[in-house]
Amino acid sequence: MFNIKNDNEYIEIVKHILDNDEFNKLDLIEHHGITRLEHSIKVSYYSYKIAKKIKLNHSATARGGLLHDFFLSDNSRSDKKKLVDTFTHPKRAVIKAEETFEVNDLEKDIIVSHMFPFYKSIPKYTESWIVNLTDKIIGSYELFCQYRYTLSSAVNYLYLFVILNLIK
Numbered sequence: 001m002f003n004i005k006n007d008n009e010y011i012e013i014v015k016h017i018l019d020n021d022e023f024n025k026l027d028l029i030e031h032h033g034i035t036r037l038e039h040s041i042k043v044s045y046y047s048y049k050i051a052k053k054i055k056l057n058h059s060a061t062a063r064g065g066l067l068h069d070f071f072l073s074d075n076s077r078s079d080k081k082k083l084v085d086t087f088t089h090p091k092r093a094v095i096k097a098e099e100t101f102e103v104n105d106l107e108k109d110i111i112v113s114h115m116f117p118f119y120k121s122i123p124k125y126t127e128s129w130i131v132n133l134t135d136k137i138i139g140s141y142e143l144f145c146q147y148r149y150t151l152s153s154a155v156n157y158l159y160l161f162v163i164l165n166l167i168k
Contacts, residue, residue: 004045009164013062022100025072037085040069051127057106061127067097068131090119113130118136 004010015107017023018041026037044065052058073085085092094111097103103111110131113123123129 004041007045010045010048010062011057013048014066017063017066017101020100023067023070026070029073033145036069037136039142040066042138043068043135046138047127047131050130050134056127056130060104060106061110061130063101063103064107064127065131065134067093067101067103067107068089068111068114068135069093069101070111072096087109087115087118090115090121 011018024037026040027035029036044062048058048062048063051061069089071085071089073081090112092107094103097111098108106125106127109121109124110128113119113121113128114132114135116122116132123132
């Protein structure tokens with residue numbers, strides 16, 4: 001993993017967001033077994049590194065990636081509400097980002113399109129696609145880590161079932 005704290009350029013780009021009290025409320029919201037703040041920082045930083053490597057707008061990518069899940073919600077909301085949020089939060093996140101920070105059109109597109117194809121907004125820029133795909137990869141990994149023991153148990157039961165049926 002990259003050492004975010006030692007990347008002064010990245011920190012300088014996103015410091016005003018990371019220092020914002022409203023944004024830091026994301027640290028209280030569970031997301032794939034970690035906090036939404038931790039998730040957002042990972043997506044932002046990996047997207048920033050990719051965009052910088054291929055000489056795209058890495059600053060907007062870092063900011064848009066950090067704000068992609070910037071909406072507040074209650075950890076005790078129902079599973080149904082969490083499912084609905086999965087498909088509607090990009091619009092809520094872009095509204096919250098606009099209310100709290102100055103965001104440009106590229107950053108807005110990154111935020112609102114990060115859930116494509118699960119949300120109607122198709123990414124218009126390469127930077128938006130980078131955040132979209134990075135979010136999918138990191139989110140999938142976080143979900144796997146969150147449920148790995150459950151998955152491991154299920155696989156073990158499947159092996160046991162297969163072995164018992166082979167013995168018969």
